[in-house]
Amino acid sequence: MKTTIHIYHTNDFHSHFENWPRIHQFLQERRAWHEEAGEEVFIFDIGDHVDRSHPLTEGTLGQANVERLNETGYDAVTIGNNEGITLPHEGLDLLYEQAAFPVVVANLFDQDGSRPKWALPSFVFELNNGLKLGITGVTAYYSAFYKGLGWEISEPFNELQTQVQQLTKQADLVVALSHLGMYDDEKIAQDVPGVDVVLGGHTHHLFHEGKLVNGKLLGAAGKFGYYVGHIQLEVDLETKSIVSKKARVYQTSEELDAPLQEQESIQQFYERGRQALQQRVVSLPRPFSCHWFEASELPQLLCEALTEWCEADGAFLNAGVVLDGLDAGVVTKYDLHRILPHPINPCLIELTGAELKEVLRQTFDKKWPHLAIKGFGFRGKVMGQFVYDKLEVDPIHYHFKIDGQEIEADKRYRLATLDMFTFGHFFQPLYRATHKKYFMPEFLRDVMEWKLLQLTSYTK
Template sequence: MTEAMQAQVVLLHSNDIHSRLENAARIAAIIADERRVMGAHRVLAVDIGDHMDRMRMETEGSEGRVNLALLQEAGYEAITLGNNEGLTYTGAALHELYSSPSRFAVVCANMTLDSTGERPDWMQPGIILEKNGLSIGLVGATANFHPFYKLLGWTTTAPLEAIREQVSLLRSRCDVMVVMSHLGLPLDRQMAEEVPGIDLILGAHTHHLLEEPIVMGETTICAAGKFGDYIGRVEIRIDSATGKPVFSACCLPTGAYAERPEAEAIISAYGEEAKLRLGKVLATLDHPLPARVDRESALPNLLAAGLRRLAEAEIGLVNAGQLLGGLAIGDVSAGELHALCPSPINPCRMMIAGAHLREALEQSLLSEFVYKPIRGFGFRGEVLGMLAVDGLSITYDASCPPMNRILHMEVGGEPFQDERVYSVGSIDMFSFRAGYESLANGESYSFFLPEFIRDVIAGELLSESALACCNQPRWRPIG
């Protein structure tokens, strides 16, 4: 093999697995195979965040320990945090996970603890790893959801400035400068243009699959899609004439690989543990709570009422598509509630003008919104669904023209006013202009973390008055 063909190091990168644990087990097999063929001293494996997703039973039931165990067993040497790690777990939970003995480094340059202004002991802004005679600098960064992180005791900063600082510190000490970027492709492109000294950007967050890398100036950008359907593979060598790194990159589909038996055993063990933990009975119902996406039903109403109470608001409002099914008579377990509402979406309190609420409520009467598919924003359902409300009564005529079907509304017995600003208990997804986009036009938003909307339902299931009221109609058709 000629020098031009030789790979001094093979870098394997995964991202946005979102607890597709079977694919994580396949990736573990690929990593093991690369180490067997190339030699462990020539293979570096890193993960670029969102390995965890609490929609998965094993992840929810183990507080993320199944993901940690899979990363360790596969022999990852460095990871960065995605928003699914950083925003769906408390700081204490992350400390318990990552401060335990680990074979990998947690690398993130734009996160510090509010309490100290420093990073926890288990986090580093950047590191240098030696592989087969190459010094490889790694800097990590995560998406800057500052208001949300603040509620969990973190401060996040502008990622490109944090990356620039770390690159300037490490560049002279390494042969290859790599950024592990859970920022999304648009910011990766901006980084390549604006931050000098970066050789390779490994991307995540926006789920882009770059089967061919993007080359911008002297920087190469790679990304391996989502859900572990692919793993990125980058061959690295140093050009003898220029002394600069040369990359040959691709994405390998994982579906053809068998799951690594050691990883399968980890998934199975944590699955049994999760069944026991999530088997806890939260409440016992003496009447069913159905959930429909296309018409008013009891369980979405119960959730809307719980959001209103939590936010101490005049109105409660949520899309029915957040719920994947209803609840039957009898015991309700934590696992059942998790299965019906697996999203990491958080409650919020918005202050918003009546006109923007009316627009969303009119859209809620249109099938193109009720059945609109939604992806991202923490949503784990299939379609948007109609709006369930509380504290609000709506009289409408479905035979009227679209966007003119609501005839009358009342809030607390008083006529609804388009020009008035209302307090609304709702969900953070709407603030991102997702689904019912007019709900992103609020004057202010206050978010509740670490509560998930399934926690709101769990509390309402213990309230006899809430259970009695959720069957009372809020939407009243005429004609």
């Protein structure tokens, strides 16, 4: 006798609530459909459901995301880096307080080595037909960032090996929820015996019909809720072995029906977030301008604030990181979130003068201002021109000064900038630098708030 198990999965939703009404309706309908047919059905999320760039997520520190997962009937989730390292320690500790599902993440620990009270290394579901489905989850290994927030994160493959070995003794089928990325998912399939299915995320990859690696089925549903994944396993109940397995995805905009009052629901998500962020911050005596391709006040103000916040010798950033200016009058948390929605942290980097000059020379490359940036925490449109504080740059004659003095090649300097510039693909000296300090959990909007408060007489 055979039975069919259906697994629906999402990953890297990043608080794109404009796609949620269709996903919610689809998953609820599918669960009812399968259960009526006597088939087992599970719904899993593979992390980065939370993204603080949306005001609803920011205003509730992600707890509105957990409400959505509860309402839809998710059976289990793992965490991504957006849950793990963009929330303060206490924010993550409270995030799943009302969760109606297990949070499975095997490689996250408190600093004393214990597991968080809300996290399980694995979980076993007992099916009505006697089968047992075991799951474990792992998340990306951003050691320095987790440590800066008061967590310890272990190397995911070692934890995964341990959990799968235990699960194979307890369960008939094993599914890994992997927020590690496509290439690591393939490595899991190759190197971790006992795993039957790997559901992936983090690198926003999409497998339209799954991918078979070493006989293991990999599933991934892209990003932003553009797709929902579906794994179908046919299992022989006598041998408790998988007879066939297949995967597909459903495109949200084309294959999922629009629920009634879809646009009203989407607007309500946004409006609830806006209302949650109405706390007054400052009252500005005049407007502050922002332009991406010419000198303007707010990007310059933020750059100066970075120097002070990080206690640096100087700073630089790209003007495109500030999305808009501020009007005169009351500025709220919502206003600061609107102009600086990025989950980007300040970063202090120690460089030699030679390295600093090379980085500054590169900032004058003509490719930068109109370059569209994707990922790295950036939630804007284009890079914009670079803005400097206490740094003078003449790339034509190769003259560089810091605080009015010529930069000396062998001297060491403290540069403040955005953490995204240390992640590669931008400036290699920043990527390779061994002395870096990430300021966490503060984002750029927190630094801007701090600076604006210095400029005004209003105190909270």
